Amino acid sequence: MRAGGGGAVTARAAVTARAAVLRSRTLPFRVEDLTLDGPGPGEALIEVAGTGFCHTDLLPRTDRLGVALPLVAGHEGAGKVLATGPGAHEVSPGDHVVMSFDSCGGCRACLAARPAGCAAFFPRNLSGRRPDGTGTARDAAGEEVAAYWFGQSSFATHAVVPVRSLVPVSAALPLELLGPLGCGFQTGAGAVINSLGVQAGSSVLVAGTGAVGLAAVMAARAVGATVVVAVDILPLRRKLAEELGATHTLDGRSQTLTEEILEITGGADHAVDTTGLPPVITSLVRGLHSEGSCGLVGVQHGDLTVDPLLIASGRTIKGIIEGDAVPRLFVPRLIDLWQQGRFPFDRLIRRYPLAEIDRAEQDMASGEVVKAVLIPT
Ligand SMILES: [Zn+2]
Ligand SMILES: [Zn+2]
Structure with a gap:
């Protein structure tokens, strides 16, 4: 792949990300350092401010979809754009964004503005790899860790994501709370x-x-x-x-x-x-x-x-x-409703440090908390 020209901001250098890795369907998550590729074409590198814990993040614990481990889950993230890859012109470094699900942009459903019905929804969101099959992260031993869950794998300090899935939001909003708007609340x-x-x-x-x-x-x-x-x-x-x-x-x-x-x-x-x-x-x-x-x-x-x-x-x-939503249109509507006091989603959220992801998982399973939001620090 060639770097983009024309003055585009590119940063292909790998970064170290601290991430909660699922290595076994039955054992707790393990927080460890991974080497994450810099953003490729059409991608952005995000510094994660907070990420919701959704029941779908526990699907890799089951055999139902045959999701390969080890994997970094997390698909309700929000954060700040650190760098963009070639051709990723829709956002710029410094932008605050909500990360939603991935879609291809070219199939019948995507062309009809129904990205949740994307013909490639499952491979793009549930395989943990880029659409071309390449991985994005490696562990300390150099082994691949799937880190493209819903095009984001945001149970981590950093995520490499397709810009098509991003929703720019105002920097005045409480960024760490906004991630679940991109999946659970949107749904x-x-x-x-x-x-x-x-x-x-x-x-x-x-x-x-x-x-x-x-x-x-x-x-x-x-x-x-x-x-x-x-x-x-x-x-x-x-x-x-x-x-x-x-x-x-x-x-x-x-x-x-x-x-x-x-x-x-x-x-x-x-x-x-x-x-x-x-x-x-x-x-x-x-x-x-x-x-x-x-x-x-x-x-x-x-x-x-x-x-x-x-x-x-x-x-x-x-x-x-995904609530048949076009995230870039729908998430801002939910934020407007929240600001008017008509969609008080923040009442459902409890924050946990990423290192306490197992406690968050237990509290979700017991019904003790409605929406855990993990804060990577
Ligand atoms: Zn599509
Ligand atoms: Zn979800």
Whole structure:
């Protein structure tokens, strides 16, 4: 590869990054120093200010997608541009940015401004390598460590990322908190605003009140939904959902969940499932009116069986990735809503030093914290 000319700022020199590396599906993360390539064509080197911990970052702990280890996870980062590679003209050193997911820019979905539907979404975001198959990081022994998870691997002090995935933000904002807007919060809010098109005066069901579900609750209220029913098994989460705008809450373990939903809504306009649990999804779909729509955001656990008559009447069930968002358009909208007090995502965040990533993982698993944000120092 040749360095770009024309006065472009280029910095191909390798940098040392401190990163939380997953070397085993069962053992804790290990914080160690890696040698990270400088930014290549179309890439930027980012100094990470903070990065959210999303349940998707634990997918490499499972065999489900065959993600190769060792790997640096982390895909909800925000930070400062330190250098740009050849042709990376969209950002400049010093810019503050949120890092979102990667997409190709040239497939049917990308051309239609639906990057979450990118034909190359899985290889670009879940392989841990660049689209051309090359790696970006090596450990102290010189062995490759996958460091392109969602095009960013931001559980680290530094990340090399495609500029296409970056969202420039104002330097006046609290940068370390903004990363989750690029995935988890964008997913929940986007499901409501972009995918389902929730309108003022409508009713919305939200199952699972983690970061994604609570973002859906906040977004539903922000766009004027008048009935917002949050479903969760944890009483503390139901209370939090109420504080953030849920008008009603229900226990997800109830054997009469559908009946309770119908009693409140008379048949809901929309539902968002973040649990991935087929019995919960079935209850939501049965709780819709005859033309209601249900969006599936969670990673599915098992097959979903639905009575065809429920669909025949006009109900819709659709899968949703990344809230169907164009991050560079949508993240600034969420920031505007936050500044107006209508999307208080910061209430869900607890900060942890990167070195305490295992404690963050435990607190997330127990439900003790909604959104852990790791601060690399
Ligand atoms: Zn694409
Ligand atoms: Zn995520």
